[in-house]
Amino acid sequence: MKTVQAESSDQAAKLPVARRQAAMAVLAACEAAAIDARLGDLGALPAFTMLREPEQGLVMLRGRVGGDGAAFNLGEATVSRAALRLASGEVGFGYTLGRDRTKARLIALCDALLQSAGHAAAIETQVIAPLRAELEARRLEKARQTAATKVDFYTLVRGEG
Amino acid sequence: MYVAVKGGERAIDNAHRLLADTRRGDRAVPELTLDQISEQLALGVDRVMSEGSLYDRELAALAIKQARGDLIEAIFLVRAFRATLPRFGASEPVDTGAMAIQRRISSTFKDIPGGQILGPTFDYTHRLLDPQLAGSCDPAEPASAEASDAPTPRVTDILRQDGLIEDSPVAADDAPVGDLTREPLNFPADRDLRLQNLARADEGFLLALGYSTQRGYGRNHPFAGEIRFGEVDVYFEAEDAGFAVPLGSIALTECQMVNQFKGSATEAPRFTRGYGLAFGQSERKAMSMALVDRALRASELGEDVKAPAQDEEFVMSHSDNVQATGFVEHLKLPHYVDFQSELGLLRKLRADFEQAAPQMQEAAE
Amino acid sequence: MSITELAAGFADPVLASQSVFRTIMDAMARPGSIQRIAAASGTPSPLMRGSAALALALFDHDTPIWLDKTMAEAGEVARWLKFHTGAPLTSDPSAASFALIGAADALPSLDSFALGTAEYPDRSTTLIIQVAGLGAGEAFRLQGPGIKGETQFQASLQTADLFDRLAVNATLFPRGIDVVLVDDDRIVAIPRTTRLVEGD
Numbered sequence: 046m047k048t049v050q051a052e053s054s055d056q057a058a059k060l061p062v063a064r065r066q067a068a069m070a071v072l073a074a075c076e077a078a079a080i081d082a083r084l085g086d087l088g089a090l091p092a093f094t095m096l097r098e099p100e101q102g103l104v105m106l107r108g109r110v111g112g113d114g115a116a117f118n119l120g121e122a123t124v125s126r127a128a129l130r131l132a133s134g135e136v137g138f139g140y141t142l143g144r145d146r147t148k149a150r151l152i153a154l155c156d157a158l159l160q161s162a163g164h165a166a167a168i169e170t171q172v173i174a175p176l177r178a179e180l181e182a183r184r185l186e187k188a189r190q191t192a193a194t195k196v197d198f199y200t201l202v203r204g205e206g
Numbered sequence: 207m208y209v210a211v212k213g214g215e216r217a218i219d220n221a222h223r224l225l226a227d228t229r230r231g232d233r234a235v236p237e238l239t240l241d242q243i244s245e246q247l248a249l250g251v252d253r254v255m256s257e258g259s260l261y262d263r264e265l266a267a268l269a270i271k272q273a274r275g276d277l278i279e280a281i282f283l284v285r286a287f288r289a290t291l292p293r294f295g296a297s298e299p300v301d302t303g304a305m306a307i308q309r310r311i312s313s314t315f316k317d318i319p320g321g322q323i324l325g326p327t328f329d330y331t332h333r334l335l336d337p338q339l340a341g342s343c344d345p346a347e348p349a350s351a352e353a354s355d356a357p358t359p360r361v362t363d364i365l366r367q368d369g370l371i372e373d374s375p376v377a378a379d380d381a382p383v384g385d386l387t388r389e390p391l392n393f394p395a396d397r398d399l400r401l402q403n404l405a406r407a408d409e410g411f412l413l414a415l416g417y418s419t420q421r422g423y424g425r426n427h428p429f430a431g432e433i434r435f436g437e438v439d440v441y442f443e444a445e446d447a448g449f450a451v452p453l454g455s456i457a458l459t460e461c462q463m464v465n466q467f468k469g470s471a472t473e474a475p476r477f478t479r480g481y482g483l484a485f486g487q488s489e490r491k492a493m494s495m496a497l498v499d500r501a502l503r504a505s506e507l508g509e510d511v512k513a514p515a516q517d518e519e520f521v522m523s524h525s526d527n528v529q530a531t532g533f534v535e536h537l538k539l540p541h542y543v544d545f546q547s548e549l550g551l552l553r554k555l556r557a558d559f560e561q562a563a564p565q566m567q568e569a570a571e
Numbered sequence: 572m573s574i575t576e577l578a579a580g581f582a583d584p585v586l587a588s589q590s591v592f593r594t595i596m597d598a599m600a601r602p603g604s605i606q607r608i609a610a611a612s613g614t615p616s617p618l619m620r621g622s623a624a625l626a627l628a629l630f631d632h633d634t635p636i637w638l639d640k641t642m643a644e645a646g647e648v649a650r651w652l653k654f655h656t657g658a659p660l661t662s663d664p665s666a667a668s669f670a671l672i673g674a675a676d677a678l679p680s681l682d683s684f685a686l687g688t689a690e691y692p693d694r695s696t697t698l699i700i701q702v703a704g705l706g707a708g709e710a711f712r713l714q715g716p717g718i719k720g721e722t723q724f725q726a727s728l729q730t731a732d733l734f735d736r737l738a739v740n741a742t743l744f745p746r747g748i749d750v751v752l753v754d755d756d757r758i759v760a761i762p763r764t765t766r767l768v769e770g771d
Contacts, residue, residue, distance in 0.1 A: 096577070117398035189350040
C-alpha cells in the first residue's frame with residue numbers, strides 16, 4: 046500500500062526510504078519534549094538552515110468504502126511540517142499530526158541527521174531506539190488490557206452425551 | 207431582507223463579558239482543563255472531531271470548553287477553525303484491516319478469527335447511576351492478559367471468501383475522490399460523496415434515520431457484521447520528501463453492516479453491505495452511518511425509493527448540523543422589515559375583510 | 572537539480588502573502604494601473620519577481636497550474652512551485668486555475684483555458700503573462716468597472732492581439748478570462764470586465 050517513489054535528493058538515495066519511514070513513524074508518535082530530550086543528550090549538533098519554516102495545515106484523511114474498496118474523504122486532520130538542510134547538505138523532512146511546529150522541526154532534524162554518515166548511528170541508537178522501546182511498552186500494556194476483555198466462549202453441555 | 211441596525215454594540219460587548227463570566231461559573235469551583243475534557247469527556251471530544259470533520263483532540267476539547275458543553279456549537283467552532291488552515295493534500299486511504307484493535311465484536315459469527323474483544327464499552331453495564339462517581343474515584347487497574355498477535359481479518363473478508371457477500375466498489379488509485387468541502391453537491395451523488403457527507407453528519411439525525419429503517423421505513427434487514435475500534439497509521443505522500451511519510455496514528459470506529467441479500471436470474475444471491483467509519487470511539491455514529499449508507503443504495507440495488515432514509519437529497523441536504531443550526535438559528539436575527547411588510551399586508555387584508563363583512567352579511571340576509 | 576539548490580520562498584509567508592494579496596486586489600480593482608509587488612522571494616528562472624510572488628500568495632493544493640513551454644522547459648519552476656505552493660501541475664489548460672505564460676508571443680488560444688461556467692463563473696483560468704515592458708510602448712485606452720471614464724496604459728505586449736482576443740470576454744460575461752501582466756516586480760490587471768476603447 047505504501048508507495049515509495051524515487052528520491053529527489055542526492056544524499057537521500059544512500060539511505061533506504063524504509064529506514065527513514067520507520068524512524069519518522071516512531072518520532073511522529075512521540076511528544077516533542079521526549080524527542081528534544083533525547084537529542085539534547087547527543088551533545089553538539091551540526092548547524093542547519095530551514096528550507097521550509099515549520100507550518101500548520103490540514104491533510105484530508107481518506108478511508109475506503111467497505112474498508113477495502115474505493116477511497117472516500119473521511120475528514121481532515123491538523124498536520125505540521127518542516128524541512129531543513131544540514132550544513133553538510135543532507136535534507137530532512139518532518140511531518141506529524143497535530144499543531145506542534147517544534148515537533149515537526151525536530152523530526153526534520155532527526156531525518157536529516159539519519160542521512161548523515163557521522164550522526165546516523167547515534168540517532169538510531171540514542172534517539173529512535175529508546176523512543177521505540179517506550180512506545181512498544183505502552184502499546185504492549187494496552188494490548189494486554191485489551192486482550193483481557195476477549196470473550197472465551199464455552200459451550201454448556203446439556204443432557205447426556 | 208435584513209437591515210443594518212446600529213446601537214447594539216455596548217449591549218453585545220457586555221453580553222460577551224457576561225457569557226465569559228457565566229462560562230467560568232462559580233470561581234470557587236476549579237476551572238476545567240483541556241486535558242480533563244480530552245481524557246474524561248473523551249466521547250464528546252470524539253463526536254466534535256467527527257462532525258467538526260477535523261481530527262485534533264486538543265482543538266475539540268477547547269471548542270467544548272468554549273461552547274460550554276454545547277456540542278453543536280463546538281462543532282461549529284471547529285469547522286470555522288479548519289477554514290483558516292491551508293490543505294497540504296490527502297492521506298493514503300487508511301487500512302482498517304491493520305487496525306491496532308481496542309474493541310472488536312461481531313453479531314453474525316460467535317467464533318471469528320482473532321476473537322470477540324469487548325474493550326472499553328457501556329454494553330453490559332446496568333445503566334444504573336453510580337453514586338461513587340459523584341465523589342472522587344480511583345478505579346482498579348485494568349486486568350491484563352497475554353497479548354495476542356493473531357490477525358483480526360474483517361468479518362466481511364471471511365464472507366467474501368465464500369462469495370456470500372458483494373465486493374466493495376473499487377476505483378483506480380489515482381481516480382479522483384469527490385470532496386464536498388470543495389465542490390458543491392449535485393444529485394445524484396456518488397458513494398464517496400455520500401459517505402463523506404454521512405461521516406460529517408449529525409449523529410442524532412443519522413440515529414433517527416437508521417432507526418426509521420429498522421421500523422420499516424426502508425427496511426434493509428441489517429446485521430452488525432463487525433464493529434471495530436482502535437488505532438490506524440496514517441501515511442501521506444509528501445511531494446517534497448518524495449515518499450509516503452508516516453503522520454502518526456488516529457483512532458477510528460468502523461462498522462460493517464451485512465444486509466438483505468440480493469440475486470437475479472444471472473447472479474447468485476449474496477448479502478449486500480452498508481459501511482460506517484468515524485473518528486474516535488463513535489460506535490452509535492458508525493452504526494447509524496452504515497444503516498443509512500445501505501438505505502441510500504436503494505436505487506442502485508433496484509429497491510423502491512419511498513422512505514426518507516432512502517432519499518439521497520433529503521438525507522444529504524439535512525444531515526449537516528452546522529448548516530441546520532445556522533438556518534434555524536438565523537431566525538433570531540432582526541427580520542424587522544420582513545415582519546413590518548407582513549404586518550402591513552395582514553392589516554390591509556383585515557381591513558378589506560371588515561369592509562366586505564357587512565355587505566356579505568347583507569347579502570346573506 | 573536537488574532540493575538543496577531550490578530557490579527560497581517568502582521569508583515571512585503570512586505577511587508577504589497578505590501584502591501580495593493586497594497588491595493584486597488593488598490591481599484588479601483599478602484595471603490598467605501599474606502596481607508594484609513589495610514582497611521578495613527566490614525566483615527560479617524564467618519566473619519574474621512579480622510572478623513568483625503571485626504564485627506564492629495565490630497558488631495552493633486546490634489550484635491546478637498550467638505552465639507554457641517556456642515555463643515548463645527547465646523544470647525548475649515546476650519543482651519550485653511544487654515545494655513552496657503544493658499546487659498540482661496540469662497539462663490540460665482547461666483544468667487550470669492559473670496559467671503561467673513565459674512566452675507571451677506564443678499565448679495559446681483563449682478558449683483552450685477554463686472560461687468558467689454559468690453557475691460558477693469564477694472557475695476560470697487566470698492568466699499570468701510575463702511581458703517585456705509595462706509603462707512604455709504602445710498605448711491602450713481602457714474602460715469598465717474600476718475605471719472612472721477611461722484610462723490609458725502603456726505596454727509592449729508580445730501578444731500583439733491580446734485585446735482583440737480578450738474582446739470575447741464581452742460575449743462570455745459573466746464567464747471569461749482574467750489577465751495579470753507582469754514585468755519584473757510590476758503588475759497590471761485586466762479583469763474580464765475591462766474593455767478596450769474603440770476609435771479615437
